[in-house]
Amino acid sequence: MFELLQQSLFSGLLVGSVYALVALGIALTFGAMKIINLAHGELVLLAAYMAYVIESRTGWNPYAAIPLAFAVTALVSIAIYLLIERIREHRELNSLILTFAIGVILTNAILLVFASDVRSTNSPLLQDAVSLGSVYAMNSELLAFVVSLLVMAGLWWWLRNSWYGRAVRAVSSNRDASMLMGIDPRRVELAAFIVAGILASVAGVALYTMSVVQPALGPALTVKAFVVTVLAGVGSIPGVFCAALLLGVTEAMTVTLASSALQELVGMVLFLLVLFFMPNGLFGARARRG
Amino acid sequence: MIRRTFLLSTLLATSLAVAAPALAEEIAIGAHMPLTGSLARSGQAFNEGMQVAIKVFNESQSKHKIKVTVIDDESQPAKAVTAVEKLNSDGAAAIIGGYGSNIVGPASDTSNRLGKVYITGGAVSDELVARGNTHFFRINNNAGYQRGVEGLMQELKPNGISIVASTREAPALLAKGLEESLTKLGFKVTLHPFDPAITDFKPIINKVKLQDKSEIIFMSAYENDYVGIIRAAKVLKPQVKAIVGAWSLATPKMYSDFPDLMQNVIGTTFLPFPVEVKDEEGKKFAAVYKEMFGKEIEYASTLAFVETMVLSEALARAADAGTLKSGGLLAEMKKTDRPSPLGRITFNAVGDNPNFALSMGQHRDGKIPLVSPAASATGKIAYPALPW
Secondary structure (H helix, E strand, C coil): CHHHHHHHHHHHHHHHHHHHHHHHHHHHHHHHHCCCCCCHHHHHHHHHHHHHHHHHHHCCCHHHHHHHHHHHHHHHHHHHHHHHHCCCCCHHHHHHHHHHHHHHHHHHHHHHHHCCCCECCCCHHHHCEEEECCEEEEHHHHHHHHHHHHHHHHHHHHHHHCHHHHHHHHHHHCHHHHHHCCCCHHHHHHHHHHHHHHHHHHHHHHHHHHCCECHHHHHHHHHHHHHHHHHHCCCCHHHHHHHHHHHHHHHHHHHHHCCECCHHHHHHHHHHHHHHHCCCCCCCHHHHHC | CHHHHHHHHHHHHHHHHHHHHHHCEEEEEEEEECCCCCCHHHHHHHHHHHHHHHHHHHHHCCCEEEEEEEEECCCCHHHHHHHHHHHHHCCCCEEECCCCHHHHHHHHHHHHHCCCEEEECCCCCHHHHCCCCCCEEECCCHHHHHHHHHHHHHHHCCCCEEEEEECCHHHHHHHHHHHHHHHHCCCCEEEEEECCCCCCCHHHHHHHHHHHCCCEEEEECCHHHHHHHHHHHHHHCCCCCEEEECCCCCCHHHHHHCHHHHCCCEEEECCCECCCCCCHHHHHHHHHHHHHHCCCCCHHHHHHHHHHHHHHHHHHHHHHHCCHHHCHHHHHHHCCEECCCCCCEECCCCCCCCCCCCEEEECECCEECEEECHHHCCCCCCCCCCCC
């Protein structure tokens, strides 16, 4: 039993790190603009397909696709922002409908271009098993975990130390006050959307290397990312990482101790419990009070 | 003389133009397929098979011309119901069903209520034939898949079988049926149902490795799940002797997409690869399919081809008898008794095809010989044999 639990914990942490990568982008735009980008899962998927294009056409390592994936997701992110920016009334609600529609369009565009076949990496290097004591993983999963840590650290540094990062936090705290301080919220929001695009591109490539992608995957990714964001609470990047790991481990433990058929249900129960008892999320309460 | 010849030619051309439509009576039918959404991969293969059947049938005779209108049901039951209603109001004489028991169920209920014959090759749930729908017909069923797997297990005699099954309707039903039947046959069976949203199968495979210690992993799932399960098994390397699966696994496409994962994996099929079609209809289907889509026939497209041919012939018989508009199609469907690339097709009282049975094929270096049952085998099974 101990061996089962060890592997379960390890697998949960690895899966959680990918949840974190997917969720960071949605958390950033939600934190900065109070806008839930329901097309974020499709952006991640778009990046995953860029990895497929690079690997299948050139035979290169899928991680070489990150620049292309970034270019594509950044362009789409800019387009999404420009459309959201045109909303004059009830921006938070109308942007939900708008980004949902963009998600549907992106899913169908991916289906038209790449067909409905399932895709995943064929790189033996990424798929090879590696053992750490009595637990096992694929190289791609360990790599994704490290990438996730680096991306989280980079984002945290950017938000704390760069002018744009601080401006994002200022707009997030009080849009009107930030304008009085000479910040153009539109530029800052656009920057947040582009950074979310970068995060989606890394998440998509990581997802392609360790899992299977298909055109219908986008909404499931968005839901997972949204659950993680709410669990974490607004404004906490390390919180997103911790919440994602918690969700990953909870799901994996459910599979081991009960049944895999229950893992999504248990994840949702955790989500509801946090919403009920800690409406500001696991890591957002102190920031909100402050 | 010239004027006379001109007049005669004009007269002949005019008569042919008037007579042509009378010779080829157009019969409109409808189809709903999941061309987008989560089942799009299967839906598109079904659509291709159906289009080939329409072409083959229309070219095989000159009396009737079948015209099909396809509506994308987006892999959603509600859209499928709307599609059936729309096709009926547009005058479709019959409906070709889509894919997935949860979609076909409500769609065929609607078709039955509207008095339209509904045929499918993409829904295997037993519940579909237990509803008493008089206008429902299908060419494949759960029992056929179950028989194929049971036969293989009886030949291999493993010490235990771990069934890893998606909780979607069709895979769950197959898994439950197999759990019962294999247990009755004396095998130790452990069922591991999983949520379709799962991406990491290592915790499940670890249970197979450390708790079940079975010699066979049987996967009742879909393509994306197969990849995840085999990858997890490749990482954890449980002491199994074979990996076996249900539909859409023993296909050349799976090998070409995931060659490192498919070697020695066994799945249900009815044709070996390279395709060795023995009957004339199958050869014609393979040739036209290659001409239209530039690839070899596959599992789902063959099911769609057969269901469409069966329906087209029944429509033609009813039209010949002058009973198409007075409900004659139903009687003609019930009279169906024909060979096909899937084997003999007849329908019992509840519209099911009792003759449906599948063989088991094994991926071997890009080829898929049939390895079970022994009577239809085209190659010897590699056992124990794994993808790693």
